Amino acid sequence: MNPRRAFVIVIVLGSLALIYVAARYTREARPAEASAPAPTGDQFSVRLFRNPTTVGDFTIRDLAGRTISSAALRGKVTVINFWATWCGPCRAEIPDLVALQEKYKETLQVIGISQDEAPPEVVKRFAADHKINYPVVMMTAELEKLFPGVVALPTSYVLDRDARIVQKHVGMLRSETTEAEVRVLAKLPVNATVEQVDQTQGLKLENGAQAMNIPGVDLTKLSVARRTEALQKLNGQPCTCGCDLTVARCRVDDPTCSISLPLARKIVQQVAEQK
Numbered sequence: 001m002n003p004r005r006a007f008v009i010v011i012v013l014g015s016l017a018l019i020y021v022a023a024r025y026t027r028e029a030r031p032a033e034a035s036a037p038a039p040t041g042d043q044f045s046v047r048l049f050r051n052p053t054t055v056g057d058f059t060i061r062d063l064a065g066r067t068i069s070s071a072a073l074r075g076k077v078t079v080i081n082f083w084a085t086w087c088g089p090c091r092a093e094i095p096d097l098v099a100l101q102e103k104y105k106e107t108l109q110v111i112g113i114s115q116d117e118a119p120p121e122v123v124k125r126f127a128a129d130h131k132i133n134y135p136v137v138m139m140t141a142e143l144e145k146l147f148p149g150v151v152a153l154p155t156s157y158v159l160d161r162d163a164r165i166v167q168k169h170v171g172m173l174r175s176e177t178t179e180a181e182v183r184v185l186a187k188l189p190v191n192a193t194v195e196q197v198d199q200t201q202g203l204k205l206e207n208g209a210q211a212m213n214i215p216g217v218d219l220t221k222l223s224v225a226r227r228t229e230a231l232q233k234l235n236g237q238p239c240t241c242g243c244d245l246t247v248a249r250c251r252v253d254d255p256t257c258s259i260s261l262p263l264a265r266k267i268v269q270q271v272a273e274q275k
Contacts, residue, residue, distance in 0.1 A: 044180040044192035049199050052164035056146055062135035063124040068111065070163055076109045077185045078159040079178065080147065082139075084115045085126045086228045087153045089172040089208035094130055096175035100182065101134045107186040110134035113143060115153060115212070117224040152209040152252075160185045168199070171207025210235040211248040215255040217264045222272055230271040234264055 059069045081097060083090035101110045112134060114123045120138050127136045137143070144150075147157060158167040158181055167181060183190035213219075214234055219227050231248075239250040241259035247267065250260040 044177070044190070045195055046177075046180050046184045046192045047195045047197045048166045048181075048184075050196040051199070052160065052166045054162070054164045055159060058142055058146055060137050060140065060143065062111075062137050063120055063127065064135070066135060068135055068137070073109055073159070074163055075161050076107055077104075077161060077182050078163070079108070079110045079182075080113060080157040080159065081110060081173075082113045082115055082147070082150045082153060082155045084153055084228075085118070085123060086116070086232055087210045089210060090154045091130075092208075093154060093172050093175075094132060096173065096178070098131065098133050100175065100179060104182055104186070107188070108182050112136040113139055113147075115139050115150070117227070151213050152211050154209070158185070169207075171209035174207075211252050214248055214264055215251045216261050217251070217268055219268065222268070226271050226274070230268050233267050233271065237267065239263060 055070060057070050059067060061067055079097070079100075081093075083094075085091070097110050097112075100108060112127075112132065114136055116123050116138070123136060123138065152170050154170075154172060156169045156173055156178075157165050158169070158178075160166045166185065180190055180192045182188075184192055184194055210231065211234070212231065217234070219230060222230060234248040234251075235246055237247050239245055239247045239257070239260045240263065241250060241257055243250050243254070243257070243260075245253065247260050247264050250257050251264055254260070
């Protein structure tokens, strides 16, 4: 090969390598909140309520003793996540919430509202073991009034920067969807379209949602521990009516089912009679 031609090729290859390194450095050095979520194919469609409702003023205290007020949340996107330590889908989505809180610490505030009936110390220990980096609060009567209709776990409310409820998710969150919602509401660059939707009523046990109230079944006479065990079994055992659903979901979707009702009551009775 001609020495001059070889020299030109070396120069070209070296230039390409420098361009690649510079581009990679620029991409990695850019703040996390300025880069769009990793592409997963088509453009995201973010669905937000057409007529959002404003959350009333509140002041709560988390398990670390810190005070959280609705006034302090204004200016940030907020995800209010209702969960429990016994809820499998709740536990499964915690790492995604932790990652989102870390990535968007300047524009997002996640708050976990524990529905556990166990002592706060149990929940606090669970939060520490799972390295939860956002405030965790025990459920209170005040929060129940502010966020009515939490009948399945996990349930998450998404608030915009004016503390208005713009979306409610029943069941396990999809991290890509939540991140897209956060970016849209925080006015960060994102490959997404926004669709205005009406708020829907009713309960659908989708995305692994765990029912806390089972139609036709009385759980109030059980102790806290046994009520938790009964809920786990009702949300985990399949119904035998041919619906291909869990007993809990069958009861919620079809309260008239004559198979799921005695099956659900039998499960509760077995738990109650355990020694």
